[in-house]
Amino acid sequence: MIPPHLPTPAGESVDTLIDTLLAEQRRLTAVDSFSRRHDSEVPLLERHYRDLIPLTAPRPGEQYAFEVDLDRCSGCKGCVTACHALNGLDDDESWRDVGVLFGETVIPRAAGSAPGNQVLSVQRTVTTACHHCVEPACLLGCPVLAYEKDPSTGIVRHLDDQCIGCSYCVMKCPYEVPRYSARRGIVRKCDLCHGRLAEGEAPACVQACPNEAIRVTTVSTAWVRVEFRTPSKPGKWLPDSPDPSITLPTTRYITRAPEATLRAADHSQPKPQPAHWPLILLLVGTQAGIGGLALAAGMAWTRGTPGSNSDAGIFRLAVIAMAFLAAGLAGSVAHLGQPRKAWRVWLGWRTSWLSREAIALNAFAGAAATAAALIGLRTFPYWILSETPVGRSLIQLPPALWSIPLWGLAVAAVFAQTRVYSDTGRWCWRDAVTAPRFFGTMISLGCWLGLVLLGPISALLQSALLTGVIVANGIKLALELRAASGAGGSDLHPDESRRTVEFLSGTFRIPHAIRLLIGGLAGIVVPLGMLTGQGPAVTDASGSALVPMMALVCLGGEILERWLFFRTASPNRMPGMP
């Protein structure tokens, strides 16, 4: 209904007014007319929070801690935004989070009134930040010593410029406290406003709580240890939340609500975890590479004539396995937020399994490169080097001298990888599950690499490799089926076990089914057929095409298995929202 051509603009006086109003709109006058000119250095809120922070610094054996009175919290969530504003956090960054616990109180009805008891809902908002744990998992897991626990205050601080952005602390912390910022390439976390406390000011959240529900106290670290680590008396911390014995959190939650019935609002709503593609690449790539190289090292014991076909096959295996290893290692560096600082990764070796994994993997990679070179010398004896005395002696070097250390490093590396995950305290990543998975991948893919790359091999070796594939996959699939059935779910970890079952039978039932199908077919049925002679033999023309195909399918199955490993690992979290 508007004419396509615009009408003539308004009159001149209106145009002048527009200019005047636009100029006025851009003029900021608050400073000139109303800004507060007094320059008080004393925080005006001091009178409010005076009683909410300790009068004195912690004594030896004590540390600062948050104390949250759940009954005083009305659920306004001002603490989250105050922390955000007063600490100058990024737009979507929060160091404090809120969730809700819902429960029930049963009130017996008065005599003479309606029969039965009255069931009333109870709800408590849970505000949560860093718990400045007595044994901070973030700190213990950090490969570059980017955390420190202040010896006098106990505050766990993050060294932002030391961080390499590996995010292992994100995985380690049961409370999801450190948060990775892709923009910055590092994690950041609550520092209990250490600088404010040092000056007698309250942390931002304490300052901002209208109901005085958050305070800072001093706690005895020994008391925390006794409270949460006494096996006979599992200490109460917060209902429907992570197991406090893992890190010994110092925050105390106080409530008179009947804790037994309190459940997180998102209790039955498991949150799929990130897939961590670089880690999938790292784990599957390095494990395949380690398996292949370990096999190549073993094959070197067979000592064929230098330059023989079998040596060429071994070298081929070593080179391709090296490529897998290198791809995996590249994945590990690629996922860092600060790859240029990656060289510091060994610094945390005293406590961090990630440091240890990095050391073991790099040592293995060095040893494997040497081994591959030695195999190469045997494969191509007419190389100039092999004509020299040094070359000749290298060729003659007994394989045991280098292959046994290589095997040792292989086991160490995969063991460290296992510990990296089991050390997070997650039930579904415990050693008993993770070690067979990781070593199984190493064996299965190592054997497949051998079958594909070694060329013509003896029937015995062929059977041995096929058996390796079958056994490794058999164990892996049995464990995966067991996890999906919920069997073996510990009484101590019913929720984690239940969530895994729910994921595998719900959200992820299709990837899980595909994974089982692939693993069963390419990892067990077809190799079993080859082994028993029911199917095409490995050396048959059809078999030679089938082997690389099955190897690739099995690799796909391993990637899918690892994807599910990350996606379904739903540990107990702090209570969330509906």
Next chain:
Amino acid sequence: MNSDSSQPPPVPADRPENTLFRQWSGPLTSDLVRTPGAFGLGQVPARLKPDAVTTAVCGYCSTGCGLNIHLKNGEAINVSADPNYPVNLGMACPKGWEVLTPLDSPDRATTPLLRNPTTGRMEPVSWSVAMDIFVTRMRGVQERHGLHSIAYLSTGQICTEEMALLGALFKFGMGGLHGDSNTRQCMATAHVAYKQSFGFDAPPYSYADFEESDVLVFVGANPCIAHPILWQRVLRNPHHPEIIVLDPRRTETAVNATLHLALAPKSDLTLLYGIAAALISRGALDRSFIEAHTEGFEAFATFVAEFTPERACAAARITRADFDRCVELIARGRRVSFWWTMGVNQGHESTRTAQALINLALMTGNIGRPGTGANSITGQCNAMGSRLYANATSLLGGRDFVDANHRQQVATALNMDPALVPDRPSWAYDQIIDGIESGAIRGLWVIATNSSHSWIDGGRFDRLLDKLDFLVVQDLYHTTDTAKRADLILPAAGWGEKEGTLINSERRIGRVKKVRRAPGVALSDFAIFQLIAAAWGRGPQFAEWSSPEAAFQILKRLSAGQPCDITGIQDYQHIDRCGGIQWPWKTPTVDTSTRTTPSDPAVERRLFEDGQFHTPNGRARFLYDPPRPVAEPTDDAYPFVLLTGRGSSAQWHTNTRTAKSAILRKLYPTEAYVEVHPDDARRLGIQAHGKVSVTSRRGTLEVNAFITRTVQPGQVFLPMHYDGVNRLTAGSFDPHSRQPSYKFCAVRIAPAGRS
């Protein structure tokens, strides 16, 4: 001129020197360094250290918290709660802490936008063109369909000066008659209830009353979530008060109460009459107050006699023990205060319900004393300004259009011909919508509200927009549901980008200041109204409205002689200096002997301490009517009662502004959810967190199920902030206040896919 880049990054004082292997400091670390912020702030982020600080009241809800605005080069860079402000004493809810963030949203309207009729797209135009279109098309509508065929729907979210200019311009300048605002959805009931009972819309309390009561009765109010700072005041009460909550839901506030009556939805009027009857039969009355300061009590006593405890308990579906305890607490309390919010206001007989509370306060003498009162907690930041100065259903200054004296007073104050003042009030919001349907309204101007989301029976509203010849939306964002339908969008400056005043629940006038530059050529609503006045050819008539502060002087003049007299407030500086000033504040008599400046008002003042009300005979009235059934009771096809209300303190109404903040978005479930009782969920096969369809006679909404005992069997609750909630609600209205009933309509629920 930014000198910061030349300064070395701040280094934390307590960290060792960097080594090859460990870096305790560096650019990433310095981002988080805090430093003393001066101005009484304590430590602040070093990179956000202010060079000046000013104060302003928050622009979300009616609590009216004072905020410290941290300024750098005159521009706001951060916000914190103001410890010196008497309302909030240094506290704020998440919305207040995040009040600046929505201003930076990329979907701000930065220039006027006009719909191209060929492409249907919105295209940028200059203000000059926009004004020409506005005037030409609005006038065109008036020429074709009559002067009263244009209407506006405004808001409780803009400044009083802006509301007053809009109301004056539209009615005295543009010749329009029908304008209303979203305060109809929020406070119309309280306005009418007070006006009828007290003779003037005068909420009698001060927030100090929260701290001085020994019994607090909250009806249809959830301050823990909706007004967290007021709950703070409750927790500061040193008298260990009894807290009675009347609410069908077991809200956060109900959980914290000492007695929660989970009454059946919309049984409130019957229950309150039952309580009144029980108090009368106990003799728990303040006879001397009733006789000296009220009228109509005996008839009221006779009327409520039939509301026996049995009848009240049966209607409310509560136990007799709980009923008796409630009556006992009110009877025994020495300072009983009654507080209500939307659970009362948004009902089909809400005015009488609010007056049932007023009656309780009057008959027990719980008014005009510390810790007492029948107290409506307002919704929007300037609903109270709207009630006095919107010039919609009430004439400027809380007057009546039908009263010739009032029209004359306004004409005198504005120095204009009294014939310009209409002799009848506007249509209310729902009547304007009906007018669109009937064709009486053809041009609509929507200002700072998102009716497509918030108006009851939203599907109908959206369909009716098609019938308009011309729809103008004036808003911060070009992306609201309503703005997407507009022919013309006028880009408005937001809170913090303009000057003005807001009036909070306790009648405190507070300041809004310009501490940010509006994006593009967005203008303050005040400036837009000035422009329209000029473009309409009414520039000279509104010449005195030259700035918000000049307009404030007009508002003072308009208040003279009214119960809301603010002639004693000098200017904006005075408001600032006093930490806000509650109305009334008349010109104090100057001490001529000493020639001293008159003193500033006391920080907290309540009304009716002398027992004198604003009715002609000075007596408060007992007003009542028999309860009526709801418009849409549940039945076999739609067996559930749908309740709607606030979801969290981090969401504001249609979530237009609050959804712009990434940090606020973390504080509520991102997907809509419905609260369902476990018994109903079990019976219907609804899984926890599974998808559920909620269907009313008007629409269907698919949401997540949240199974919880906060609702009772047969009831479901939807937070109002999510899209589509009001496609379900049913348009029924209180006959006195014409406020929509958002708290009751019939729905059915089923797991999604099955219905």
